[in-house]
Amino acid sequence: MSKSKVPPTNKEPEPAQTLVSRLPAKATAPTELPPSATRTISPPPSKATAAKSIVNSDAPVALMPRKLKKEPSTYARRITLLKALHTHMKPQNDRLLKATKPEIKALHLSPNQLNKLAVDEEEKIAITNPSVYENILKQRLVKLKGMTPEEWVKERRAAIALENGEPPKKAPLKRVDTGLNSEEEIAFLRTLKCEQKGLDAYGYVTQLPSDAEVNETRLALESAAGWEECDRCKTRFQVFPDRNEQGALTTGGEYTKRLSLVMPFIQTPANNKVPKTSAVCFDCEMGYTTNGLELLRLTVISWPQHKPLIDVLVRPLGQILDFNTRFSGITRDQFVNAKEYDPANPQPVRKDLRIIDSPYAARDLFLSHVSPDTPIVGHALENDLNTIRLIHPFIIDTVLLYPTRQGLPFRFGLRKLAKEYLGEEIQQAGAAGHDSYEDARTTGELVRHKIKVEWKLKKVDGFEIRDGGVHPPMPPGAPPSQAPNMRPTIPTADMTGLMGAKPATKRKLEDEGEEGSGEEPPLKKVEV
Known part of the structure; x- marks a missing residue:
């Protein structure tokens, strides 16, 4: 049977009528976490790998160290x-x-x-x-x-x-004291703008793919007849609705042209309603659908105040296969029973998240808070921006503000940065998953910590913050100057020796010597 032609890529497809994303709000659902949230890896172990036995808490335990593959000491x-x-x-x-x-x-x-x-x-x-x-x-x-x-x-x-898989109770994240007020912090934030030249080799999308490239990818997918390779266990499987998290099912990584087939990329449009002194932090949570990895939750907060602006669940375009609860923090029960988002009452309620109709609607909601000149703050922003299919010219990415010694593609996880620079323990909910609000707020505080350090150095050198900019010291008798367009003053990963390197695969590499725990997934919020 021949397949019908797919409509042009610039036309917004309607969300799929799925068993999960289109269930009525009053539908009942299991309250327990899905199996994928509570085991070491989501796909079942292969026959060659022995499954871990369940540890009996009453079994006698000798006070002896357990044998490890890599012994840390004698x-x-x-x-x-x-x-x-x-x-x-x-x-x-x-x-x-x-x-x-x-x-x-x-x-x-x-x-x-x-x-x-x-x-x-x-x-x-x-x-x-x-x-x-x-x-x-x-x-x-x-x-x-x-x-x-x-x-x-x-x-x-x-x-x-x-x-027990319950989020631990803890004190609110402490605010960094930068010594500046909010307006001065935003003025200094503009000096931390991350240059995007060369970042396309590491997953950042900096320009729109051409129609020819998208059509070539479409033909390749049609010839594959739905057969994919699982991102997590590398098993070959065929994509079809009604699969669940018990088997190989995850696909659709960071390949730009393929992402454009599901939902086209756009560049941030002009928005005169956004104040020039605004900045936002945002974080996305994703799960696996028949279209691959898709947006399931969008969280946006103001910077540096950390006031909630958007926090909604999102119905994906494909049918949900795995909520990826261990990293997304989203359960089937929460998703199925969520109330519809009301534009007349947009104030986020974290304990009772509303659900929005599609990724397109979620992106439009996000774009109502930003313009091309708005600084967007995040951690590993290429994942979040790719998820909502947005190309934005003004990013502040903590991956680039706090580079590893090796530079990209190696990077520090958000949890490690929070522990080292803020003294905070985040992402401690275990099987209950991450909290995108916590991640966004932590990222914002890491940027404020960077500002604190950089401003302390510049203040000693005689720099001043005035007229919406950061000004170097003026020579004696010189007239006041306009705010200069300062280049980034923070260290970023050295790209010089990496420009000809092989493009990054779907998985980001963590600095094993620095990150240690390996709990943070190579692809943001995605289990490996």
């Missing part, structure tokens, strides 16, 4: 540190028995459970920080020695919540 040294860790944990655990409140006393661990806690923690440090294993463990011992009973109780409750 086995004798690991035993010594493990026993020291257990010794420092025991007094904290014993104090719980003296508590008067039953809910606190219930946190007490049996000797076997305490052994398991110490062995698990030592193993985690050995795996995630092998190069600084002893330093991290010694720091942990010092912390345990000075820990109050209240801090131990808080730590135990957070660990239990994490095991």
Whole structure:
């Protein structure tokens, strides 16, 4: 049977009538997290790979380090540190028995459970920080020695919540004190604009694909008859509706021409309604559909105030195959029962997210808050901009503000940057997934931290912020000058030796020597 021709790429396709994206708002759905959210990898293990057995919490656990492929230290040294860790944990655990409140006393661990806690923690440090294993463990011992009973109780409750897939309760993210007011911060932000020349080799889309390129890709997909290679397990499979997260099903990575077939790219249009002194942070959460990786949640906040502007769920164009809950934080129950977005009442409600009709509607909503001259702040912005199919000329990307020693395509994860520069633990919800609002706000604070550091240096050199710009010191007797168009003053990844390098594949490379844990997925919010 011959296939009908696909309409031109500049025509907006209607969202597919899918089993998930078109269910009525009152439909019932399972409240449990999907299997893909709670296992190590979403696709089932191959026959050649032995599946991990479920650990029995009551099984006897010896106070001995677990054997690892890459040992961080000698086995004798690991035993010594493990026993020291257990010794420092025991007094904290014993104090719980003296508590008067039953809910606190219930946190007490049996000797076997305490052994398991110490062995698990030592193993985690050995795996995630092998190069600084002893330093991290010694720091942990010092912390345990000075820990109050209240801090131990808080730590135990957070660990239990994490095991149960519940987001841990924590204090709001502390704001960085830059020494500047909001208007001055926005003026300085413009000096951090990231140059995009050469970034197209690393997933950033800087120009629209031609019609010829899009048509060539369309013909290639038609000849493939729906057969794909899974992004995560590399299994060959055929795309069709009604697949679920039990099998190989994820595809549609960062290939620009293919993305244009699903939803065309556009350049940010002019918008006179947007103030020239505005800036935004944004973050996208994605899941897998029959069209590949698509937008499921859009979060936009103002910068530097971090006021919520947009936070909506989005019905994709294809049929949902996997909500990718472990990284997106979106569950089927939340998505199916979401109320329709009301333009007359656009104020975001994080605990009761509304749903918008399509990625096109979500993009239009986003474009109502930006113009080509609006700084867009984010982490690994190529993923978010590609998801909403937008080419924007003014970006501030924390991947480029905080480069690795090697430069692109290696990059630091957002969680590592937050821990190192803000002293904050983010993305700790485990199986419950990421929070796009938390990610956007953290990114905004990382940029403010960069401004704090850079402004301190420039202030010493005599620079001033006035008239909406950052001005160098004037020679004695010189008349006031106009605000100069300053070039970026922050270090970015050295592109000189990489311009002729092979373009990045779908997966971004994390700096293994720096990132350590490897929990952050190579493709943003996508499990590998």
